[in-house]
Amino acid sequence: MSDAAEYPALVLKRGEDARLRAGHLWVFSNEVDVKRTPLTAFEPGEIAVILDAAAKPIGVGYVNPNSLICARLVSRGLDHALDRSLIVHRLNVALSLRERLYSEPYYRLVYGESDGLPGLTLDRFGDVIVGQTTTAGMERLKDEITEAVVKALKPQALVWKNDAGIRSLEHLPEYADIGYGELRSPMIVREGGLEFECDPIGGQKTGWFYDQHANRDRLAQYVRGKRVLDVCSYLGGWGLRAAAMGASEVVCVDVSAHAVEQIRRNIDRNNLGDRVTAVKADAFDELKRLREERSRFDVVILDPPAFVKRKKDFAEGRIAYRRLNEMAMQILTRDAILVTCSCSYHMPRNALLDSVQQAARHLDRNVQVLEQLQQSPDHPVHPAIAETEYLKGFICRVLPA
Incomplete structure (x- = not known):
């Protein structure tokens, strides 16, 4: 058993585990048994084990008591802690698809829930990565994400473009800055044999x-x-x-x-x-x-x-x-x-x-x-x-x- 068993528990009401067991990753605040596990006991972004009404583990995720979507499932079962090691693994799985699809390193590397990292977006521009965290859980894991990106990709820079309005739903501040390394020249994306200059700080979304x-x-x-x-x-x-x-x-x-x-x-x-x-x-x-x-x-x-x-x-x-x-x-x-x-x-x-x-x-x-x-x-x-x-x-x- 991993360290995951030591996380605090979030217990769902009877029958509210069906959507998660069918593959979804979101828990809404009205699905939680707040008598057994009050949402107010959790800090925004805190990691937790999500349990069904019979106290059987569904998996590990993170909680935000301030959001309508109060929890997101990141891994099923208790085999994996939610840490840098898991993020590196998910990055490598995501990378294997993109390297199959594209001959050059210009693509969306991580697409949130679809790549098993809900609340995280990573776009790759050669040796520059532009990231967005849209949930308190991913914001809290930002250092681990940065370490995982550096380990898996060894980029020149990682830019955090965290100025999306959707962050307000999670009570998160908006900002855009360089989280790792430095931008030594204008950021470029190559597509169809052309080169486009992008602005990762002042541009729209992640720049492209x-x-x-x-x-x-x-x-x-x-x-x-x-x-x-x-x-x-x-x-x-x-x-x-x-x-x-x-x-x-x-x-x-x-x-x-x-x-x-x-x-x-x-x-x-x-x-x-x-x-x-x-x-x-x-x-x-x-x-x-x-x-x-x-x-x-x-x-x-x-x-x-x-x-x-x-x-x-x-x-x-x-x-x-x-x-x-x-x-x-x-x-x-x-x-x-x-x-x-x-x-x-x-x-x-x-x-x-x-x-x-x-x-x-x-x-x-x-x-x-x-x-x-x-x-x-x-x-x-x-x-x-x-x-x-x-x-x-x-x-x-x-x-x-």
């Missing part, structure tokens, strides 16, 4: 959206020789990839001046200035302006931020997706391609497709769905945890009725 890598790989047959508009471009990932795949002209649009400045640097870095331009503008305003000046594009790519961040935002967010798709269709040529995506977990795939279809009918257009898109395989879906599948999209052909 690896979840769209596989989808960007599918662009070539649609963009060759075409005029392309990349809306909500961020660092130009879709647009520059399209240009490298043979698009005749690409316009990248983003509302952030910082992002547009970085797109321009990435255009120069990849010698694509003859075909790619970057425009600072709100997506809706720019689509309206392009329609009014009768601009037309053969391919429009929509990769907006999440419009439905919470369940209660669904109705409003759905209207925003429909409106964005409708405005994009108004600037398409007669036989054109629309790539449309949503990273909102609370926007189901069928609801996104409905938004596209409603937009098409309103404009008297026909849509053919050519390909369905999902997150890249370095963001594996956990079959028992629906929340691990959030990205959805479609490559559509849009025709006159």
Whole structure:
């Protein structure tokens, strides 16, 4: 028996272990037998053994009495303590998948629950690792995570990008800083033979959206020789990839001046200035302006931020997706391609497709769905945890009725 047997116990009510035994990793506060094990007895992030009502161990996890999801299971049974050794093992298992998938070290290395480390995200940019902890348990294990990353990967630097709003649900502060080593030069991601400069401290999320890598790989047959508009471009990932795949002209649009400045640097870095331009503008305003000046594009790519961040935002967010798709269709040529995506977990795939279809009918257009898109395989879906599948999209052909 490992040290795990010495952790304090968190006991569940009768029958509340079924979801965990079916593979889920979350415990909600109303599932705990607080008479036997009061949640107030635990410190935020404290490691515990999770027991069913008959006091049989389910496994080892961590507790946060201040959160609706009050515990997360990290390992089943009592064979493993929750320590650096377990984290190193999980890192190596995660690494073996990514090394099978990618020829270069640019990918999401750890995707939380799906990689057995709930509350932890690690993105790899060559010899720089950018991490996020979104739970008190992982925040408390930060030193052990750092040691495990150094042991498994020997990086030049580990940056903690802990400024996500979701941390407030766990009563955690927001910050971004270097946790190990030093950044000696701008952080670079390589994708599709191109190089993109990223900002791990001031940029969005962890600096790059690896979840769209596989989808960007599918662009070539649609963009060759075409005029392309990349809306909500961020660092130009879709647009520059399209240009490298043979698009005749690409316009990248983003509302952030910082992002547009970085797109321009990435255009120069990849010698694509003859075909790619970057425009600072709100997506809706720019689509309206392009329609009014009768601009037309053969391919429009929509990769907006999440419009439905919470369940209660669904109705409003759905209207925003429909409106964005409708405005994009108004600037398409007669036989054109629309790539449309949503990273909102609370926007189901069928609801996104409905938004596209409603937009098409309103404009008297026909849509053919050519390909369905999902997150890249370095963001594996956990079959028992629906929340691990959030990205959805479609490559559509849009025709006159």
